[in-house]
Amino acid sequence: MNFEMSDDRRMLADSLGRLLDDACGFEHRTKVAYEAPWHDPAMWSGLAELGLFHAFLSEDQGGFGGAGFDITCVFEPLGRALCPEPVLAQMMGLTLLATAGAETGPALDGTERLALAVDEPDAPWEPEAGSTEFRGGKVTGRKSVVYGGHVADRFLVAALADGKTALVSVAAGDASVTPYGMIDGGGASEVVFEEAPGEVLIADAGAAIADALDRGRLALAAEAVGAMDAALALFTDYLKTRKQFGRPIGTFQALQHRAVDLAIETEQARSIVIRAAAAMGTEAQGKAVAQAKALTGKIARLVAEETIQMQGGVAMTWEYPSSHYAKRLTMIDHQLGDAMFHTERLAKMV
């Protein structure tokens, strides 16, 4: 038993943390996160140069990582910094390209940007339930809230082909893309395919997509833990320094006990993410990831609501970073299945 990060991962996480301190400071981050194109090419290049994307693939696949803990050691710092870059989309895309045995070089070095086009307006989080079709070499359908779609060069699309869910590659130029920003910063897009030429990467892609989604969920859960840590640090600092009725508000017992509960729940979140990271690639993956996503989603919302409530008005303002953590912590639950969605999946496994 060992809960220390390996030296390699610690070095990567530390380098990433330093890069984000420089390239993703609060003011710059807020600007990038909320203004078109919701993306900073320099930040992206910095991440790529760090070799970040190589951490998502195994050595066999041309990377130097690929394990669950490689994902979490990257996404925790991204969460702490509220980094708005579409690293999640790149990670899931790379996973699928590697599974398909397709060329990963340009995506690994960050020159090609990928986005996974899975959700549809009436079928969020359920790739099998979509109605997008692939027929005669062409894709037709609509994908909704495609994270990273605002800057993607290529879409990896879940589409029905011959009664199966296939993974089809479509160049961004062949789709109609409507980019937009998100309430918690960063970008996404609506993507409409009308007879768009596509190349099948995996003909029967159900399992491959499910695996990529699981890796994405693990990443989001780790990102949430990073954001919780940062939000709690701001919050405890505020409780220690802000005075009301002549003393720091952190001396009021009712707030103390609620603050402690947030700290406990954040440790719970950290633990369940460790559990899920360790379970990647094993039989336990599906259940452990669902637990991690559901529990972090629930706790993230609690941290968001309670840190606003206890800090009061200031945490309602745009100028104070706490509000942005609250938004990210809340909206992270809307990606790749919310706490209810995964709890329901788990309820069927009990």
Place this chain on the structure above:
Amino acid sequence: MNFEMSDDRRMLADSLGRLLDDACGFEHRTKVAYEAPWHDPAMWSGLAELGLFHAFLSEDQGGFGGAGFDITCVFEPLGRALCPEPVLAQMMGLTLLATAGAETGPALDGTERLALAVDEPDAPWEPEAGSTEFRGGKVTGRKSVVYGGHVADRFLVAALADGKTALVSVAAGDASVTPYGMIDGGGASEVVFEEAPGEVLIADAGAAIADALDRGRLALAAEAVGAMDAALALFTDYLKTRKQFGRPIGTFQALQHRAVDLAIETEQARSIVIRAAAAMGTEAQGKAVAQAKALTGKIARLVAEETIQMQGGVAMTWEYPSSHYAKRLTMIDHQLGDAMFHTERLAKMV
């Protein structure tokens, strides 16, 4: 709009309260509640002499009440006193006798004791789902956890007859009755009918039983409010007087805020019971009663758990009345459908 009790009801509630002060003091109550026959004939006679049972029927039916508020104004004091007598069973039984147009005199004056035999081991809270049968004038089947069954003279049994749920009257002597006490005091019984001679009171009794159950649920919700009031009174008194770290524990803010939440929730419980009482006999009855039973069930458990936790060890002891309130408040949710059961019913109505 008027939230005052009518003079008649207030007089009845006051008389009942005084009677219970005398006849159902803590020590005597605990003895009766936990020792066979789990019943005190003197207390029962006292209740009957007060005319209590007449409050459950309308003037048409030979009583002087029968409205929702007649039920709540009786059951709140019963809850405050933790009265273990099977008044609930008598009330539901009387309702059904009156609906059937059967003789109610002996039950009204308390000389005949009734019990409604509805639940079965594999079908709690669902009279339609039972497998007890009525055929050729005989009842066969098992009814489980029949409240009041330990002292009943007569059972009103839900039984399948000609594809419908009928209400059948069976003399207690014709059934095999196994009486027992309950963890929260008072008694019930297992009742097995083997070709027991029965008389059909209502041939198609689904609606009549549903109405009696609704009235029972309202009664239990009101009883819960009475018990909450008493439990909170003990609790606030304890918080004011018990000292730790040199001051009353009621001056610790973390406990204060939780105490306040209990008071707020108790008012919520009171309000939803008022709502349900007012809805009796209207189209809104089913939904309002389900809301009252579900919400009071949830709040009753909260009050039970929190008053134990905040009072600490003393509230874990048999000698201190608080523990008995906690038991009743918890177990009341097990009667006539728990919070989950009714929430699920409501979820289908949203």
Place this chain on the structure above:
Amino acid sequence: MDLSYSPEEQEFQDEVRAFLSEKLPGELSNKVRRGQELTKADYERWHAILNARGWLGGAWPKAYGGQGWSAIFQHIFEEECALAHAPRIVPFGLKMLGPVLMKFGTEAQRAEYLPRILDGTDWWCQGYSEPGAGSDLASLRTRAVRDGDHYIVNGQKTWTTLAQHANRIFCLVRTSTEGKPQEGISFLLMDLDSPGIEVRPIRLIEGGYEVNEVFLTDVRVPVGNLVGEENTGWTIAKYLLGHERSNIAMTGFSVAALDGLKKLARAVRRGGKPLIENPLFAARIAEVEMDLEAVRITNLRMLARAEKTGAPGPEASMLKIKGTVVRQALNDLARQALGPAAAPFPSEALEGNLALAPDGHAQAAASYFNNRKISIYGGSNEIQRNILAKGMLG
């Protein structure tokens, strides 16, 4: 026990409904229903419509141009307005300063200001909170120093709602530093055009602008603008807080929001079926609904008691807490119901074929974040618990 309105009250309810269906402009109710920001002109338009009917200051005594509504009439009016998605009445002049002037103002102040509140000439805002004095209001530090016929005011106010639309502000200011902090506070009226006053907007979490900072630098205020005696401002502030209890539970808004939520959950699909058929989601709706139903009755109980005794009792703080919690739970479920579609910002950018949310729900996430405020402002729920604990535990 009787939960229904009297015949007179029912008649009034019908009257309000008829009025709303006839006079409330669809443009306004649609904006409100969709959670869109209202312009100054929107508010003024609605105020004028109400004033024309004599209902803008319906709760004011007839002597001051009102209808002398009872608490129940006022409740009926506000609940119906909320159900119809009418813009809320801007409360600072009508519900705050008005009653204060009636009780503490001079004849001259009443004559000057009250008519201008009703006819829309003045838009008041409230200068209570300061950067260092939020929940602990009595620690405020904005100073007003007497200089002949004027006070010279220096300091800073914050969380000043809709100050960007206002031309006047009423402030709590410190006129003495002796004794307990509560004892040196005065209630002062100011013209926002006065030299030395600067209003700076504060951007809120969801991106909107509805509150402001107000900087006061050597602002000269005529002593005639003092309301009540010098150093009695705390009494006035407490009166105002105790008085302003109508609509505290916001049940009208919540009933409307519940209705919208159910429609939303019917329109949105999950797992190939309407979300409302999902047993977990439907159970959550059912749970909020029973809580709301109970709050609604507690609210009526408070009104009935206030009608009898003149005082709302501790239920006011309970209603503030539970009413806001229920309202926020409804916002939370609406946000959740949208799934991924809740995230784009601002969602109106996506229209026509690309619209993501059913009509009226594009702002679900923004409304959720914005409404975190309701359990903070006007005495946070923690402050309400302190108040209740004092009553309960001494």
Place this chain on the structure above:
Amino acid sequence: MDLSYSPEEQEFQDEVRAFLSEKLPGELSNKVRRGQELTKADYERWHAILNARGWLGGAWPKAYGGQGWSAIFQHIFEEECALAHAPRIVPFGLKMLGPVLMKFGTEAQRAEYLPRILDGTDWWCQGYSEPGAGSDLASLRTRAVRDGDHYIVNGQKTWTTLAQHANRIFCLVRTSTEGKPQEGISFLLMDLDSPGIEVRPIRLIEGGYEVNEVFLTDVRVPVGNLVGEENTGWTIAKYLLGHERSNIAMTGFSVAALDGLKKLARAVRRGGKPLIENPLFAARIAEVEMDLEAVRITNLRMLARAEKTGAPGPEASMLKIKGTVVRQALNDLARQALGPAAAPFPSEALEGNLALAPDGHAQAAASYFNNRKISIYGGSNEIQRNILAKGMLG
């Protein structure tokens, strides 16, 4: 990162499992699984079986007859015991007094008492709490006054678990009233047979007897029974509290309870189907399960840290809180699952054809009520929050 046990630890785990499957008497494990009260003989029987294998004091150093188990070995042992429904080891001698004597006792005290703990000659109980000193332990008032070679002890202890089976008690007593309350406390060993000691049972909420009051009237205790220096008892008490951290999260019990709950929910029917198919109930199980899984990992993290640094860190208080909450949630669901069948008391009265609950669950409600204690004793969850707040907020 590696969550799995080392080969050596796995081997030990296998060894424990094999031992339990061979040596744990079915009568005992059935009683435990059913939540029935164990007799003194039951406990003694199990202790003797363990002692024969050298595992009763497994965590004790070899010098004192133990195995010198690491924290992880200890955890493995306790988790496996819990999963197998073994009786819990009575902790007062083995986990409390033993380590205290090893650290603070004299050679003579160790030689006299430690072997008698292992061989079952002595059954110790703990005299900490008093009627006026629960969470505020330092305010205890039981006095010990020196009289030659003896202390004369007067006072009252309460919540003394299983004192009815014990022949000895270790007590915190006040030997000085000077200075801070913590400074005048001593740690004293007593023979329960001493004249002047009376043990009176306390009946608990669910009807059982497991705690007692202990009345001390002019009890003469030889000064040789003092552990450590006079007036240093608080240090010993704190050491004991900090030391006794194994099994604090009770995850073994909870995993076993979760397993039992799932079986129960499969056996019980509601609406014509097994309860486990009810989406609301299944979701509740899923929620507790994920909480438990997280507690389990937090527990392992604490063990790994303790192994490295020797100190459990703040996780200990976190585990106490969350571990008890999860355990209680499981009790709550089991009670709920039974519906009406949870209410009869004592349920064992109903047997054979009339049995109401599936095997092992007749005591579901009683266990639920009894386990409300776990968030109160050993430093209530409120006290744990105070401790954590101090670390977090200074």
